Amino acid sequence: MNAATTAAPGVPEASTRTERPQGRRRPQRPAFWRHRTLYLMAVPGIAYFLVFKYAPMGGxxxxxxxxxxxxxxxxxxxxxxxxxxxxxxxxxxxxxxRNTLTISFMLLVFAFPVPIILALLLNELRGKYFKRGVQSVIYLPHFLSWVIVASIFYVLLSTDGGSINNLIVDAGGDPVPFLTDPDWLRPLYIGQEIWKGAGWGTIVYLAAMTAVDTQLYEAAELDGAGRLRQSWHITLPAIRPTIIVMFILAIGDFLELGFEHMFLVMNSLNREVGEIFDTYVYTAGIQNGQLSYAAAVGLFKGLVGLLLVIMANRLAKRFGEEGVY
Amino acid sequence: MISRRTISRRTGTAIASATALALTLAACGGSGEGGDADGPMTWMTVIHTPTTPTPDGPIETALEEYTGTEFELQWVPAASTEEKLNAALSSGQLADLVTLGPVESTTVRSALASGMFWDVEDYLGEFPNLAKIDQGTLDSARIDGELYGVPYQKVKARYGVVVRQDWLDNLGLEVPHTIEELTKVAQAFTEDDPDGNGKDDTVGFYDREESFLVGFESLSGYFGAGSGFEVTTDGQVVPAFTTDAFKEAMEWYRGVYENGWVNQEFVTVQKTNQQDGIAQGKGGIVVTGLFEAKNYNALAKSADPETPMEWALINDLTYEDVPRRILSDTNGGMGGWLAIPKEYAPTEDELRKVLGFIDKLLDEEAYGLMTNGIEGEHYETDADGVVTVTDQTEWEQEVQPFSSSRPSEKVVTYESSDPYVNEANELMAENEANVITNPAQSLTSKTYDTRWSVIEQQVNDAYNQYITGAIEMADFEAKIESLRGQGLDQISEEFTAAYAEVNG
Known part of the structure; x- marks a missing residue:
């Protein structure tokens, strides 16, 4: 894309050259040599990808x-x-x-829309300082590591002196085994993902929203559209390409839930619904020193992810969207 | 010298593909390097403290003087031992002396058995201290009958049961010495308000997530179960969790759980949560290392200097007519190997030189240097021989890093000013006579190496589910039956064959 646009000014030069037969040597290396400084600037980036991303794939x-x-x-x-x-x-x-697909699917259904809704709400805030304050606060959980998040929830939800269970017991109820009951694991996991990631996720959407032409809102207001209608008919369609790109990227991570979070909230009593590929790789591969087996499982996950991205991208293009590539 | 070599290689191959990179590393690893007789001896060892002592610091200098060997330490942080060792092994960048562990690591074991290291068995007799290494420890250190390094010697069984003495006194109870008595104490601690605060906020046992691997495993030993594996009368090597004694212990412990005499959510409790809970007086019975009583007290004191906490240390629990026994928690008294790569010590003379160095480290003087430091600088001894560290920070910086590299942890037992430490040391020494070790530890099974962690986790889960009442004994047994087809039987067979070969 870059090469095509910058090549334009060179066209007349090339056409004059065709009139001179001797000058044929020069167009042999046209674009590359003319943009050598640009390529030079790209060298560190290309080297980075070759050394740190492509070379290790040989492993x-x-x-x-x-x-x-x-x-x-x-x-x-x-x-x-x-x-x-x-x-x-x-x-x-x-x-x-089954566990990996279920949890990934739940994440797409429940966690993926949350940043969009949150961004829409933030976008409606008019008080500048209030808006910034809210933004800072909801970004904060993103910077906590999973260990901290899991510990906070442990202290809140434990039946052995956890605050929430203390409240339940004080109100006359029976303690709820949030941490060990298999039925609670997935809601807990999704809830923590939302708590930690939703605020941070709004950044991309908020950035997309700043690009919306404000005249559209003014026109809509004149036509009698309320806030809700403005969001629905102007903001959402405007950020649709962003949502679709984010969605395709999320699909790419469909099997990559990440080891840390699940490992921290899982235990013997809820493993049945919580064991995913990432945690399995740890027990079966890393703990036993079976590096090859771990690599095989990882490769499998990666290939499935690649396949899903390609499919999602095709689908997006079929519906007339831009996709990620 | 080594660092320069590493850097030049790294830059040289940075542009090459990873395959080529790995091939180069592997190839270079094969070429003869090291073993230069002139330079100082190199020792790659593990460090458990956050900072390394300064090179040529006081302890290192003193040790060099004492042993008459100039040496250079290459510290490997404990948290990344396995990765670092993997890298060192694959590149051949080892040292004259290499500390290898953890004991159960498949990578370490297969590296040892690969023939890279000297079999030291025949040479130990030539050195006074090495000749004295306990036979049981040597047996635990063997891999399929061969001894590929000098074992790190540890106390064989540090476990026991610690019970709140002040709670016993409050309730007028005696220190328990049988499982039956212990059960009664657990009940009383739960139901009779041992801390006298008028609230129902205590339990008997305070267990944690690793119950199956640590606390309960030790308890199952009193019922007659083995440590990991055991050999049946007809020579079969079977996992301890398939035995009747283990199931009997499980049934008993489930009863304890049902009655609420153990913390009900122990499957989520991490080690530090457990320590906190005990320090806060939530539970009064802990199955743990006997040395822990001192730590619980220190933790409780830091929160409340007036804490009434006192502990009874018990190492002689028995169950019905099962003779007194205790399972080893230290892999049969060994904590890794001091291995000598053949590449770095190509001749027997060079091997003897390194072994002589290890032997010297086992002398009392060297042991003292690595344990307490230098008298007058790091510690003082009073008239009763009680050792007191004078400057804790300096000791942690200069001496503590060496303590985990001591080839033995039991050369001398120093008198401590803390009575719990002295009592624990005494009781742990007593344990040696009744210790039960894992017969399969020194054996090799290919299936064990590839499948064990998954099998163990599934049994661990089934155990927790049974104890908490989620499943019944029939379900637990069914789980084990299903695991038999997934490698458990094969592991048994392979260990049995290996056991027969080594022992007979």
């Missing part, structure tokens, strides 16, 4: 080996698809898939 070969650190990638025996066969034939595979 994925250990998914097809019986990798042992002291033998190295060169010396470890090749086992082909053994680790994948083990993953797909494992008794827990269906359970892992």
């Amino acid at each position: 994925l070969v250990i998914a097809f080996q019986d990798y042992m650190p002291f033998l190295g990638i060169g010396g470890s025996p090749w086992v082909g698809f053994d680790h994948f066969v083990r993953l797909f034939t494992e008794d827990t595979f269906l359970l892992l898939l």
Whole structure:
């Protein structure tokens, strides 16, 4: 895209050159040499991606080996698809898939819209300082690590002196085992995701909203549209491309729920509904030193994610949206 | 020297693909380096403190003087031992002496067994201190019958039960010595308001998430269950959790749970939560290392200097007619290996030099240096031989990092000014006579290496579900049956075969 627009000024020059047969050497390396400074500026970025993103991908070969650190990638025996066969034939595979898909789906349904709604609400605030104050406060949880979040919820929800259970007991109720009851795990997980991420998630949408032409609102007001109608007919359609891009990116992480959060809220009594690929990789792969197996599971997750992104992107384009690429 | 080599290699291969990078590393690892007789001896060891002592600091200098060996320490932080070791092993960047652990790490064990390190068994006899290493510890350190390093010697069983003495006194109870008596105490601690505050806010046992692996495991030992695995009379190696004794212990503990004599949400309690709860007086019975009583007291004192907390330390609990026994919590008294890479010590003479160094570290003087530091600078001894650290900060900075590298933790037991420490040391030493170790620890099973963590977690879950009443014993047994097909039986078979080979 960049090359196409900047190449335009060079066109007349090229056309004059075609009139001179001797000058044919120069257009051999046209765009590249002319924009060499731009390319030079890109070198650090390209090097970064090559060294830190693409080169390590070579390490994925250990998914097809019986990798042992002291033998190295060169010396470890090749086992082909053994680790994948083990993953797909494992008794827990269906359970892992079900849990991961359920939780991801719940996140898309319940957690994904929250930042959009929050951004719409913030957008309606007129008091500048109040708006900024609210924004700062709701950004805050994003900067807490999962360990802290899990600890806060532990202190609140424990039946052994947790504040919320103390309130319930004082009000005459029975303590609720929020932390161990399998039925509570998913609501708890989704709730924590929303609490931690929703405020931060509004940033992108708020930025998109600043680009909306204010004349549209004025016109709508003249036509008698209230606040709600303005949001529905002007703001939301205006940020639709942003929502779709965010949605496609979220789809890409469909199997990548992240290890830390679930590991911290899961225990023996609720594992049945909480065990996901990421936590399984930890027990089966890392704890036992089965690095190859862990890599195989990771590769599987990555491929599924890639596939989902491609599908979501195609779908978005079919509906006339821009997509992510 | 080593750092320069690492940097140049890194820049040299930065542009190459990862495969090439790894190949280079592996290839370089194979080429002969190190083993230079002139330079100081290098020792790669683990550090448990946040900062490393300054190179050539007082302790290092004193040790060099005492042992007559100039050495250089390469500290590996405990939190990242395995990654660092993996990297060091794969690149061959080791040292003349390498501290290897954790004991159960598959990577470490397979590296040891790969032939990179000297089998030291035949040489130990030549050195006075190494010749004295306890046979049980040596057995625990073997891998399929071979000894690929000098074991770090630890006390074999530090566990026992600690009970609130002041609560016992308040209720007029005796210190329990059997499971039956302990159960009664747990009931009284829960129901009879042992702290006398008029509120129903105490329980007997205060357990935590790792019950199955730590607290309850130790209790199951009193019922006759083994430590991890046990050998049946016909030579089969079976997991302890499949035995009748273990299930009997589970049934008893479930009863304790049902009655509310143990904290009801222990499956969510982390180690620090447990310590806090105990310091706050929520529970009065803890199955733990006997040395913990001192720590609980210190924690309680920091919150309330007037705390009435007192502990009874018990190491002789028994159940019915099962003879007195205690499960080892320290892998049979060993905490890793001091391994010597053949590449760095190509000749027997060089091997002997390194072994001689380890032997010297086991002398009382060196042990004192690594434990207490230098007299007058870090600690003082009074007329009764009680050792007091004079400057805690300096000790933590200069001495403490060395204490976890001591090749043995039991060369001398120093008198402490804290009576709980002295009592715990005494009781832990007493434990040695009744210790039960894991017969499978020194054996190798391929299936165990690949599958155990998943199997163990599933049994752990089933255990917790059974104790909390979510499932019944039949369900627990069904779970184990289903795991048999997923590798449990194969693990048993492989261990049994390995056991037969080594022992017979």
